[in-house]
Amino acid sequence: MGLTHRLGGPTLRRRTILSAGLAATVLALPRFAGRPAAAADGPALRLHAKPGQAGLLPSADGGPTRIWGYDGLVPGPIVRARKGDIVDVELENGLDQPTTIHWHGVRIDNAMDGVPHLTQAPVAPGERFRYRFAVPDAGTFWYHPHHASWEQVARGLYGLLIVDEDEAPDVDREILFVADDWRLDADGRIDEGSFGEMHDWAHAGRLGNVLTINGQPPQQLSVRPNERLRLRMANTANARVFSFTLDGLAAWTVAVDGQPVPPAPTGRVVLAPGQRVDLVVDAPPAVGEAAIAEATGTLFTALGFRVEGEPIRPDPRSAPQALAANPLPAALDLADALQVDVIIEGGAMGMGPMRGSMGMRPHGPLPPVPDWGALAPRGLVWAVNGVAGHPDAPLLTAMRGRTVVLHYINATRWPHAMHLHGHHARVVARDGQEVTPEPWRDTHLVDPMQVASAAFVADNPGDWMLHCHMLEHQAGGMETWFRVTG
C-alpha cells in the first residue's frame, strides 16, 4: 500500500471506491434532541466526548484508528430537531482535557454558544454541561468543541445538527455527506507527532492524507434511475478547502450554511472548513454509474453512485422548489451601517507589510503592524487588526438591530474561512465594488489579497467570536470577538 504523505501539501491519498456490492451506510440513525419548549426534567440527549475507534481506512489497509468522538463515534450522533424546537443536550467530558460544544451556524442564545472563557467555563474532564437552546432556522448545521479545536476536531469530535423544515422537501431520500481529511501514519494511526507543528500553523493548516465521508472510506451508493436525493454536505476538516465535482448527476444548490437559496443548477461544490451545502441531486434516467469526486488533489471518487433497478419514476423531474425561508432579520440598513475593517495579516510569505499592496481604503485608523519577531516564538503567526490572539477589547460594539459591514481584508498569501458566531452575513461588496448580495453564510471563504465585505444585522445580544475556521490559523492568532448590546 503506497502512502503519499505530503505534509502541508494538497494531495490526498488516493482511494478507489470499493467495487464489491457494499451497501453504503451513508444514512446513520438520527437521534432526536428537540422537544417542545415546555418540557422539563433531564436532557433529551447525552453526548459523551470520549476515545473510540473508527474504520477510517478500508480494513485491508489497516486500522481501526483510535479517535476521539461523541459517544466514541465519528461523526458523532446526529442531533436532529424541528425548526423552533428547544434542543436539549448534556455534554459529558470523558477526555483528559477540557472541552465544550459549539453549535456551528445556529443563531443561538449567547450563553449556549460553547466558547470557553467568552460564553462559558471550559468543561473539565469528568464534568458535564447542559446545552438548552432554540433553533430558529431549519437547515444543516454541525457541532464541535471550541477548546483546542485544532486537536479535538482533528481527532474526530464533530457531528451534524440537522433542523428539519416544517414541511419536508419532496425528495426520495436524504443522504449525509460529511467530508473530513485525516493525517494518518503508515499504520493507520492519527499522526500525533505533528499536532502543533508550526509549519502547518503558518501555512495552510493541518492538511490530511486520507479522505473520509461520514467517517468511512469512500463508498458506493445504490440508487434507482431518476431517484431524487437531498444531499447534506459539510466540511469538518481542520483546514482543507474541498472541491467536489458532480459527474453524471443533475444537481441544484438549495441551501448554503443552512440558509435556503433559490435552487441553482451546479456541477461543482467548493466547501471551506465549517461550511455546508444542501443539494438536491437527481440520479440519471438510465442504469449506469455516477460519482462525486474530490478535486483538490488527485481526482478520485468521494461517493460513487451505482444507478440500478427500475426507474423510480418514468421521467426526470424538473427543478426543485425552493426551501421555505428562515426567519432572518428583515433588511440590511447599509446606508447607516457600522463599517469595520478586519485586517488579516501574517502567515508564511506574508509577514512583511503586505497591506501596502492591497489598495485598501480603510474605514478607521490603521492598526500598528504586528511585531512578528516577538509573537512568532510564542506560536502567534496570524493577526487581526494588528492583534494576534484573543484581544481584550472587542472588534466592535453594536447596538442590537444595527447593520454591520465587516470588511475582510486578507493581506496574506493564504485563503481564510472567516466564521461569524451567532449571526449570518452576506457579501455585499468585493474589492470595494458593490456586488449583488450573495447568499447568507456563517463562514466566508476569502481568497488571498482580496477584500470581501460581509453585512449582517447585529440582532443577537452577547459576546461573539469571529475567527478563521482553518483551526491552526485560529490557534495561531486569527481570532477576535464582538459585542452586541441591548
Ligand code: C2O
Ligand atoms: Cu465552527 Cu468558532 O467555530
Ligand code: CU
Ligand atoms: Cu485562515
